[in-house]
Amino acid sequence: MTAETTVESIGALSKPQLGIAPTHEITYVVEKIKSAKLPVILLGMRASTNEVTKAVRELIADTELPVVETYQAAGAISRELEDHFFGRVGLFRNQPGDILLEEADLVISIGYDPIEYDPKFWNKLGDRTIIHLDDHQADIDHDYQPERELIGDIALTVNSIAEKLPKLVLNAKSEAVLERLRAKLSEQAEVPNRASEGVTHPLQVIRTLRSLISDDTTVTCDIGSHSIWMARCFRSYEPRRLLFSNGMQTLGVALPWAIAATLVEPGKKVVSVSGDGGFLFSSMELETAVRLNAPVVHLVWRDGTYDMVAFQQMMKYGRTSATEFGDVDLVKYAESFGAIGLRVNTPDELEGVLREALEAEGPVIIDIPIDYRDNIKLSEKLLPNQLN
Structure with missing residues (x-):
C-alpha cells in the first residue's frame, strides 16, 4: 500500500465522435413541427452541455419554439430567450410546464433521460406524439414511445433542424395557452406579502x-x-x-x-x-x-x-x-x-x-x-x- 509506483495515471479520454442523425429523419421532423398546432421542446440533462446548449439557443431564437426544462437541464435557456421558457418539470405534476406538455400535440425531447422525470407523470395516457433527439436510443415503455428517434450528435442534429425550420406561427388558441402559462409562471414567483413572525419565505x-x-x-x-x-x-x-x-x-x-x-x-x-x-x-x-x-x-x-x-x-x-x-x-x-x-x-x-x-x-x-x-x-x- 505504501510502495511507490511509476505507472502513469490515466489521462482524460476523448468522447466518441458521433455523426449527425439521418437526413431523411431530420426532414421528417421539420415537417412534423411545421404542421403541429403546439409543438413543445422538452430539454433533458444531455441538452446541458455547452455545445448542445448553444445549438438549442440558436434553434429557439430562430424558431421561437416554447421550451420546458427538466431539473437537470437548468440553465440551457438564456436570459434573452426567457419569453419562450415555460419553467421546469419534475416530481409533482402541477407546473406551467406540465400544463404545456399536456396541451402540446408534439413533444420534441432533446437529451432527455426518463429518470429525470418519469414519462408516466407527464404522458400518463401515452398519447403524446414524441420525437426523441439524443445520442442514446430511447428507453421505450408504455408512456414513452417516440414516433421517430434522431440518434447522433445532438448539437449537429439540432443545428440541421434549425437551418430547415422557419419561425413558428401558432394559431390564436395556442398563443392564448402560452400567454396564460407565462402569467402563471410569473405569478408563482411572487413573494407573499404577509407577516412572517421571524421566518423567511x-x-x-x-x-x-x-x-x-x-x-x-x-x-x-x-x-x-x-x-x-x-x-x-x-x-x-x-x-x-x-x-x-x-x-x-x-x-x-x-x-x-x-x-x-x-x-x-x-x-x-x-x-x-x-x-x-x-x-x-x-x-x-x-x-x-x-x-x-x-x-x-x-x-x-x-x-x-x-x-x-x-x-x-x-x-x-x-x-x-x-x-x-x-x-x-x-x-x-x-x-x-x-x-x-x-x-x-x-x-x-x-x-x-x-x-x-x-x-x-x-x-x-x-x-x-x-x-x-x-x-x-x-x-x-x-x-x-x-x-x-
Missing part, C-alpha cells in the same frame, strides 16, 4: 440570492422541500450551474458537491442550499471545507423537520410520523469546525447576511429559519391523470 430567499450572484456562479441543491422551490423558481441562465440530484435523490449531497465545485474552479465562490435535515446528513464535511478553505456559502433552510416527507405524509395519511428532530444551533456548529456561522433572525436581515457571507473568506454556514406554510401547495392542484 422560500421565494424571498430565492429572489434575494438570485439578485446577488452572477450567472456563472455554481449553486448546488440538496434534496428536500427547498429543492422543489429552487427547481421551480430559481432562474438559471448558464448550463450546469444549478445542480440537482434526481433519480436517487441523495440527502446531504449539496455541501460535498459545493466543495468539489471549488476544486474544479479554484477561488470561485460556490453557493449550496439544503434543509436542516439534509445538512446534518453530511455536515461533517465542514471539516474538509475548512481544511481546504473552500469558498462555499451554504444556506440551511431550517424548520426542524424532514418537511418533504412530512407534507407527503399529510397528503396521504392526514398525519406525520418520525419527521421532527431536535433543535441544532447551526451557528455554533459551524464555528466549532472553524467555519463562519451566520443567522437570519428576520426577513429584513436576509440581504445583509447574504452579502456578508458572499464577501467572506472560507466556508460560511447561514442559518435561515424558513416559512414553510405554503409547502402543501407544492404537491396540490394535480393535473387529473397523475394518480389515476
